[in-house]
Amino acid sequence: MNTEDVLNEFRAAGALREGHFVLSSGLHSPVFLQKNLVFMHADRCERLCKALAEKIVATVGTVDVAISPAVGGIIPGYETARHLKVASLYVEREGGAFKLRRGFQIEPGQKVVMVEDIVTTGLSSRECIAAIKEAGGDVVAAACIVDRSGGRADVGVPLIALATLDVPAYHADELPADLAAIPVQDPGSRRLSK
Numbered sequence: 001m002n003t004e005d006v007l008n009e010f011r012a013a014g015a016l017r018e019g020h021f022v023l024s025s026g027l028h029s030p031v032f033l034q035k036n037l038v039f040m041h042a043d044r045c046e047r048l049c050k051a052l053a054e055k056i057v058a059t060v061g062t063v064d065v066a067i068s069p070a071v072g073g074i075i076p077g078y079e080t081a082r083h084l085k086v087a088s089l090y091v092e093r094e095g096g097a098f099k100l101r102r103g104f105q106i107e108p109g110q111k112v113v114m115v116e117d118i119v120t121t122g123l124s125s126r127e128c129i130a131a132i133k134e135a136g137g138d139v140v141a142a143a144c145i146v147d148r149s150g151g152r153a154d155v156g157v158p159l160i161a162l163a164t165l166d167v168p169a170y171h172a173d174e175l176p177a178d179l180a181a182i183p184v185q186d187p188g189s190r191r192l193s194k
């Protein structure tokens, strides 16, 4: 599955949104990939995550466990793990920082793939990887459905992306006038009150 095939899944699900969005990183963008509208369809989610699992195995070989950052990473993390035939765990925010909760544990020496939905700056991926390392995991690779950084995001381990896009993202004080004129939407979970 190449980048155009992945984009076609997003387009067909009405998930390739245009407007003015504030992203998890605080950057502003005219494009938002509303991945939940894709993952809500089991057949679309299966096609994408099966292809991602195959790319992970082709790149780093077998792994022992997949771990994702909540909320967006949970469904693709589970589905990718299903195709990898490994357990699926997730980290979630506790006092702002990602932690393994709910009795999830990493066994000593287990090889972990971190599975994310979308990578923009890589901040959420880096935070998730730090939490996995803190819990004793050996993160052999990160994987995502879409890397929208044009391949520039550095998550500290090899990043295996099913699709790579180069989408503009701006600091709030550097907005182009046409973007500034559109009312802003904040669709992610990072700034939700607890």
Ligand SMILES: O=P(O)(O)OC[C@H]1O[C@H](OP(=O)(O)OP(=O)(O)O)[C@H](O)[C@@H]1O
Pocket: 023, 024, 025, 069, 070, 071, 072, 073, 116, 117, 118, 119, 120, 121, 122, 123, 124, 125, 187, 188, 189, 190
């Ligand atoms: O590479 P980054 O700059 O970190 O941006 C990408 C992250 O932003 C979104 O999560 P968000 O924090 O919006 O919450 P969600 O997972 O609940 O959608 C997305 O799911 C990624 O985790």
Ligand SMILES: O=C(O)c1cc(=O)[nH]c(=O)[nH]1
Pocket: 022, 023, 024, 025, 031, 032, 033, 034, 035, 072, 118, 119, 120, 121, 148, 188
């Ligand atoms: O950077 C983000 O927060 C982000 C971008 C995007 O296109 N989709 C998404 O769910 N999050």
Ligand SMILES: [Mg+2]
Pocket: 069, 070, 071, 072, 073, 124
């Ligand atoms: Mg997320």
